Amino acid sequence: MFVTASEVAIDEMGYAMSRLDIESDLFDVGNAINEAGSSSNRPNRPLRKVDDEIAQLTNLRSGPPDRLRRLMPGKQQLPVSPVRMLAGREGNYSGRGRFSSADRCHMLSRYLPVNGPWLVDQTTSRAYVSQFSADGSLFVAGFQGSNIRIYDVDGGWKVRKNILAKSLRWTVTDTSLSPDQRYLVYTSMSPVVHIVNVGSATTESLANVTEIHEGLDFISPDYRGYSFGIFSVKFSTDGRELVAGSSDDSIYVYDLEANKLSLRIVAHTADVNTVTFADESGNLIYSGSDDNLCKVWDRRCFIAKDKPAGVLTGHLEGITFLDSRGDGRYFISNGKDQTIKLWDIRKMSSNTSCNLGFRSYEWDYRWMDYPPQARDLKHPCDQSVATYKGHSVLRTLIRCYFSPEYSTGQKYIYTGSHDSRVYIYDVVTGAQVAVLKHHTSPVRDCSWHPNYPMLVSSSWDGDIVKWEFRGEGEEPASTNKKRVRRQYYY
Template sequence: MYFAGGIAVDDMGYAMSRLDTESDLFDDGNDITEAGSSNRTDEPLRKVDDEIAQLTNISSGPPGGLCQFMPGKQQLPVSPVRMLAGREGNFSGRGRFSSADCCHMLSRYLPVHGPWLVDQTTSRAYVSQFSADGSLFVAGFQGSNIRIYDVDKGWKVQKNILAKSLRWTVTDTSLSPDQRHLVYTSISPIVHIVNVGSATIESHANVTEIHEGLDFISDEYRGYSFGIFSVKFSTDGRELVAGSSDDSIYVYDLEANKLSLRIVAHTADVNTVTFADESGNLIYSGSDDNLCKVWDRRCFIAKDKPAGVLMGHLEGITFVDSRGDGRYFISNGKDQTIKLWDIRKMSSDTSCNLEFRNHEWDYRWMDYPPKARDLKHPCDQSVATYKGHSVTGAQVAVLKHHTSPVRDCSWHPYYPMLVSSSWDGDVVKWEFPATEKHPPLRTRRESGANNTIEGDS
């Protein structure tokens, strides 16, 4: 690694950019002196390990001065009344709540009340997710059903999709940014796209509506079959990225209606992929080879060569999600840990990737073996690791209802609402108590629920 103009550059030529100050987060107006500034031009940037912790602390509370100058008891948390009074008095100088203020307010309204039934089927629920604006909710079930619920209209079913050519189950779904189309995948190289903005509620594939099939088999591998585990729209809705059982990443150009890129990305199933930011140039992937990889479409050093690799998980990776800034993302692993990554710490060397895979347990329903629970990857590059449902504070709630593994759990993007879906066939929501009465949940089970959702403060 070398330094040019106060900016660290690693061996692969990637600039290690300075810690960005996000003005909305710094409520006290204090500037942070950064390494590499005019006062310390000859020193390297400080390590970024503490950046997320610092930003989290800054963004999770109201302005410090508010407790000091507003009347009443000087203690945290600051009451909503005091927060509103501070906003009306333009205490922050912005004339509005900052992102930190919003975070502090919402943290007081945990969705611990419920559950209230969204849907109940005899099929296992595999995937579920809110749309970006929270107005729609999508749930995919084992078999061939995908349902889209209109959240703003009492969770009425907007679209009941009977999927086409499924093998075993729906493996993933993704809504387009404009919410006009949905794609769904299965253990098949064909991704189907449905117009969910049409007036028809019952969407039976190629009976009541056309479910166009997008062929992900490249010309050089014509006749070769594989399954797709993960699919995501780009921010502009023009492309799809997919991860597959043939260890590859695929990019599909929707405007040209053809496959535009295939990367042999890993040495095992690619379980999860996502675009890193709105540019669409960076792609994150996670695989059963225990690795997270970063792919930069602007500068492939060689065919199937990633921009960098991130090691730390002891088992395969099931899901990755980007912060959207092209720097940070999180991953969920079969080792029952969640890891936070900064791609500025990625490397090109994978010789330290040790596989601790234990074939005597099933990650879907068993605890990680005690003998492996405290193992640490010798080359762990993650910024932070979260495990055992204990992150930064005491447990504040346990939500009990499901009797089978909770396969997916989704936060509403704005409201204090959580939706869980499970192999017991139930999709239920948990909310902060409102003034209106909710009908009691009609359940098939009276007792014995031992699958729970746990939350930390």
């Protein structure tokens, strides 16, 4: 069923339709969008466009050449039809004689992965982590307890590796696959990160029985605190380092070549729920915490111990996840204030002197709904470029991402949600372009294939399902799994 953004409404939990809030004088008001939810009487809010450098970059990455739009006959509208794009290629309107990367993204980004779902796997355990490898040939899913599965995407989604993790506390909190896809690290509420050789021929990987799961100790020699747990871990682009965020308010960097901890930063005043490298250089690190702050750390110029290069304020509640655009400038964060925020690190400040003020309500996101009176609050010193609303961030550290550069030009932001859905937003307009509904429990993680219009969502209901773009009446490729009844709208 096709409906416009202004016609979609979410009726669970009283969350209104998505909107993009811009706290800057540089942005112009666009068309209005209807925000009515079944239990919310909010007035209509204007939908504003991001009139910023990232809007220009996104359009350059995912838009057709202006010459094609000006000279080709027909209406000058976006998106340009495939027929006009093909005619423009034959007429060499781009001046290249072929599709550019932006032309390719413009063609592919209109085919969103919204058809389905098709069942990949079904378990009795909650799914916490799910990610494609860098080339899309492998898919990793981590479940509550001690089970991690690696699927061969190109081989019909067969289980290539079934990992029974070692010495876990509570659950698998995060996993990360090395860039060369030879090793996987997994974490729990423990200071020891385990690394597994996933390139071996053994399918069943039982820790230190069928295979060695080497333990990397993240406790520094001078550490005198309690035994902490790790919420987030990421490989560097070159595969030589790991960065981790922990429950002792710190960031850790582990040197895999030297096999030792190389850096510990007391980064925040609360749990560090998420960390990531900003770009390929590995010099910049982004962190997000339950102290509501995002921080930028430049390893080339530590002015003082534990002092960040800059701080970004704007979230009213703790931050659950960060994703970098990969350019060392922009990143997004998911917050317990039920928003995703887009950040430009060139707007960061050197301190956190802005006083948020006394909160007039008490709540705990682990078991309470977000207070209705808090949904329209804004941080008095919000430094974010844009704010996206519509999904819900409750019960668990729900994750959000930029869509792939290769196929979409990072034109979209997508996220899991407590209300059992996956939401896809347009980066520039903030429009909610798709909502995927199948699951019956929170969707903690989801992953978009780096090259194809395919998205996989994983939920606390134990289902791992994939969404794809397919032609009318076309059946999915055989995966030796039953097809799930289609339940989606956009």
